[in-house]
Amino acid sequence: MTRITQLKAAAFAAGIMLPLMAGTALSQDAVNLRMTLWTANEAHLKLFNEIADAYKANHPNVTVTFDSLPFDGYTTTLTTQIAGGNAPDLAWILETTAGDFVNSGALSPLKATFEGAEGYNLADVTQSSLALWSADGEIYAYPFSTSPFGMFVNNDVIKAAGQKTPAEMIAAGEWNWQNAMAVNAAVAASGKQGLIVRDFDYKVWDNLASIWNGWGASPWSADGKTCTMTEQPMVDAMTFIHDAIFKQKAIPGPGVSADFFAGDAAMTITQISRASLLPKENPFSWDLVPLPAGPAGEYAVIGQAGIGVFANSKNPKEAADFLAFFTNPENSAKLAQFFPPARASLLNAEVLGAANPLLTPEQIEAVVVKGISTGVVKPGHAGFAEIQQTARAALDALWVADADVPAVLKSVCDRIQPLLAQ
Template identity: 30%
Template structure:
């Protein structure tokens, strides 16, 4: 067999080549860093085991949904890939995901190892359209060195004392800013198109959100306005939170707190500062963290569905999920609660993982979206750019936003 080298396409995605001139299987992902390296390794192992070449195509998360939609519409869909929870309704409604219900009859795969709650998003009636590989509530990363320099009690200790609210979060961030000169906290991602990561937890914990139970826009509700007011005060009054467009990142060591999935820990392996994790703060409506639930899915318009199903079973097996669990909290109960998983990362003690991640699963929420989510996301992204400006008329902006979103 001939082997080709790894190449990076100018169209912004990376391709892992297989052993023949044309790849037999295309796998789409937004993974990066060591998580991507592991997926590439698994692809090579599958090729060696089966003779099926696998090509790994990478697109940044902020652009992933749109690019996938374009690929499907143009008849160039990948065979298998990652799907984010917010894209599931649209892809299922448009018949672009293959039915995976046969997995329930495969004793070797053991679908019962996945809690019913973790599969709910991926089911419609008696059919299954995906298998989650990550069931990850957001956690709070904090810079232990900055907390020590500012003389502030760290978040995990505050949580243990029952004091860890968004008021405590704001107060801690302000102290870090005033006493160290570093930014106190960041909730949203650096890329404004990825605004939902972090912000949703603040909205939900204060009684707001993007949609209400009837899937009507909820961004202009009292709870949402309360949450956004907190962030505006931290940005413009306290100046303890970076404004949109500011590139300050937690791994740079000049940020006190940051919301992200536990997989972000992989980016801190070379950090020059001490860090820890803690649960997110409690708001007026309780402590509600965001559950990131990405899954493996086979695309119905892919050219190799049978082989894609086999590769999915390989990736989501207990053995390989134990390996990817290093980056993505696994939905398989046999892996999640194993001592191997809890002690896999020496930088994150098992006790911290139990408190900040596993104990928060019960109150975590998945973002439920409508089939017009791509359009709604564009509208919301533009509106938030206006909201996070000095002196913004937040209520008026979000009233218009909800009118547009509900009219899609």
């Protein structure tokens, strides 16, 4: 059974075809809303709870709780909750599974709620950011984060290894993957780790899009029907990554634990929401720079997340109303501290700089503003959870020193092609 079929079955079993108001609590009744998300970061949760408290001040009967689930397996856990009749009222949804949730009937329509919320200004939300979360003129989730991947770097360990910093390489026109990985290899040889692709951990392979896009590679064709893992750009990119792990030792190997934000590594690929992890005590000299250029030139990769309201929520009306408050202009400006907003009025260095005092205007312009305007969203597909797990199992053979890269990538295509063609 494909993931979208599972979602449809779960939605039907939960009875979401009942009239929307059937399960809605009366305004005077106590309402408890639960939102699932994949962050447990204290700074994120503090802000979310402050927004929820502000909402409660004007809606004293409504209480919102935030349920943090592990990132690895997040969608599987979420769909299990839906199928088990324990769906949250609201949930973060990954860009990779947007199509499944939007097209399954599991989510409540939101457009009328947004249009009716005082001061909401839906026209300020860019159409490009809404594209993944809309169907047939209706909006089914709000794109609360449209965040490019960037490179945080530890200049102290880079200099200690006798290497140029990324800023120096950018100034000299030398910031590319070959030179970046050479720096990481030198740092690794000096006793620290090199590059950490955050949240990859040899499981979430699609996060490697932050590297392979520099080769112009993609796991499948633009129409999603054909596996392209065996085409030369992907073979070259994955060979580069494999060599960086097992020959250069520039990327920590399987089973090696290292935390960039604890000062263990030279570089990490992640999004600006992780800036809150930078050490307050015993800080190191850090920088945020764009991803290095690849053989295909300069590029940017965007991760996007939406928040949707489940149609089988006991209180879909209240959940949608809270979401409109959570994403209104004022709160979007607050959330911009961690999550680049979808509102055009907020997408500039001045606003983002005020929300992100740790980042310089130059960093925001080069990584966030430029990244959003030029980047492509991480690959997604209908039934992505099943495709992701199937490819992950096939890619296990790649993470050994003597792997035959083209043969492994062929095995990936052999396994996922039937799923792509469904």
